[in-house]
Amino acid sequence: MPLPRPKRQRVAMKPESSRSHSTGRSLPPPDHPTCDILRLTGRLSSTPAEIDDILERIWGKREDEATLAVRARMGLPYTPLEELDRAVKAYFSDGLLVASTKLATLQQSILRGESTIILGENLR
Numbered sequence: 651m652p653l654p655r656p657k658r659q660r661v662a663m664k665p666e667s668s669r670s671h672s673t674g675r676s677l678p679p680p681d682h683p684t685c686d687i688l689r690l691t692g693r694l695s696s697t698p699a700e701i702d703d704i705l706e707r708i709w710g711k712r713e714d715e716a717t718l719a720v721r722a723r724m725g726l727p728y729t730p731l732e733e734l735d736r737a738v739k740a741y742f743s744d745g746l747l748v749a750s751t752k753l754a755t756l757q758q759s760i761l762r763g764e765s766t767i768i769l770g771e772n773l774r
Contacts, residue, residue, distance in 0.1 A: 686704045690704060
């Protein structure tokens with residue numbers, strides 16, 4: 651007569667995030683591209699604003715790189731419009747609310763006479 655088989659026990663699996671902590675590995679800094687990927691895939695908690703920022707950064711980089719590659723391939727020279735484009739992107743890089751606050755603060759400062767605008771060589 652054969653021996654009875656032992657009953658199988660269910661083993662609870664640890665989630666992926668706790669597994670990395672148990673092995674001693676830690677996550678890179680929050681602004682690291684790996685954290686961006688983990689947020690986009692849902693493995694790291696994030697707010698909708700963080701997701702929007704990540705997508706804007708990724709899209710902005712790809713667009714600039716693609717534009718530069720096409721211009722280089724076609725042999726087109728650098729234009730002042732690209733410089734303006736970079737300045738506008740830099741101004742709005744922290745979001746629309748921050749940009750509008752910067753503008754309002756600058757406007758109030760100029761109207762009160764607390765600031766002077768100096769046009770230099772950069773502005774033609």
